[in-house]
């Protein structure tokens with residue numbers, strides 16, 4: 125081997141291999157996208173990321189990763205030839221040659237370190253950008269058109285969208301890159317090392333037959349047999365690992381529920397039942413863990429035997445040629461190393477089979493997520509038109525998801541600044557009517573007339589975001605920086621003056637404040653946001669009648685122009701509302717003045 129020309133030889137090798145690999149890579153991706161369902165799923169998820177019209181960076185990044193992968197394969201081959209030369213120099217007791225090989229090693233090792241670090245950086249940067257882009261796409265799908273809420277109305281919705289965004293996006297990116305580059309690197313490396321082994325290999329005399337280039341055939345046969353046996357022994361592990369994930373998820377879910385419903389469980393003294401359930405779920409994990417351990421003992425035992433045999437097997441096959449001086453010590457050692465590398469490369473395809481099954485599951489889940497979001501966005505919406513601050517319903521009918529009619533042919537027009545109370549039996553459709561007015565409910569007909577902006581909906585249990593009490597008070601607006609006085613005053617007005625000093629305290633306020641305090645905080649939101657129309661769905665149910673009365677008086681005093689639509693059962697609410705919509709049986713209704 126001519127080490128003086130190795131640099132130019134290697135560059136030429138990389139250039140040729142790169143051209144050919146790029147061409148084959150593009151053709152393979154094109155064929156997979158056209159011919160396979162998972163290829164189409166991949167393209168549906170990420171095709172536009174690689175579109176040149178959007179940006180050239182992803183394709184350039186991928187091209188660089190491919191180049192670095194091939195450079196890595198070439199460097200391995202050069203190091204393999206180097207080790208051949210080094211052992212030969214030792215065998216020949218040629219000290220000057222030995223030292224020149226040490227110098228060559230310093231250069232090769234430096235290139236190896238730099239290439240590895242650069243390759244790591246490029247791979248990571250590529251993955252992070254891809255993940256960020258895909259995360260944004262999925263988030264947009266979730267947040268647009270109220271899909272995160274309307275998902276629940278789909279007959280078959282995607283499970284755990286949170287897990288899709290947080291976990292599957294990351295696995296999708298790393299598996300796409302890992303599997304594709306793994307295949308490229310293993311294929312190119314297999315070709316390169318088969319060539320090395322081909323040149324080192326001699327005929328083998330077996331049972332009276334001469335097998336030419338026996339070593340090459342031996343390694344392929346060896347790996348084939350090992351693969352078949354390993355798949356047989358290792359296959360149950362796939363299911364056991366799947367069960368492991370499932371059992372752990374179940375256990376985690378129970379723990380989360382215990383903490384979420386801590387108060388109710390504590391009041392019921394339910395820790396004994398919960399403890400039994402938790403222990404039995406944990407028992408499943410441990411039982412499965414032991415099955416994994418025993419199966420792994422068999423699997424790893426087999427793999428260790430295979431890899432240990434792979435160390436001596438090529439030496440045994442080549443020993444005769446070495447002792448009869450047909451090959452050098454370097455050739456012998458390189459044979460062993462090439463055999464090992466080929467063994468690893470071919471084993472990649474065996475391991476990749478399981479990784480690929482996992483990858484397809486990720487693709488299915490992500491595609492299912494995208495389909496669900498599309499269906500949620502396509503669900504029907506109430507027909508909403510705006511006409512100043514007017515609030516009215518025209519020929520409006522409301523249905524439940526099972527097709528039952530909840531309300532039929534409602535016609536009403538509520539003057540700006542007036543107040544309507546909606547009453548009716550439990551399950552008659554009061555909250556659903558508010559959902560329709562908000563534009564969230566898919567099953568209605570007729571027309572809703574209301575402004576597009578300036579609406580506020582308060583539910584029985586107000587949502588309090590994580591963060592400071594000030595953030596919770598201004599939600600969904602963001603707290604203005606220069607309005608410390610305003611927030612404190614509003615707290616005092618809604619009889620939460622004792623919390624004034626804690627406005628900037630960060631904690632989980634929904635766990636800290638009583639339901640009555642949370643409801644008064646929500647009244648504070650109304651005072652700050654000054655909506656044109658306020659919808660209150662049992663928003664004062666946790667307040668005593670005195671406090672409820674005070675809150676409604678406050679609303680009327682401070683927001684005289686705001687139209688109020690309340691849902692509630694108490695007759696004490698009637699005094700604050702000029703109109704009452706009573707929902708009767710059989711989807712009938714009655715509108716009357718309360719005075």
Ligand SMILES: Nc1ncnc2c1ncn2[C@@H]1O[C@H](COP(=O)(O)OP(=O)(O)OP(=O)(O)O)[C@@H](O)[C@H]1O
Pocket residue numbers: 276524525526530548549550551552553554555556557
């Ligand atoms: N997401 C949903 N999926 C299926 N059915 C639903 C859904 N939401 C509401 N319903 C059904 O629609 C009907 C009306 O429910 P709604 O919550 O509007 O009643 P309500 O009058 O507000 O009751 P309550 O006074 O008990 O709060 C009920 O029969 C309920 O079961």
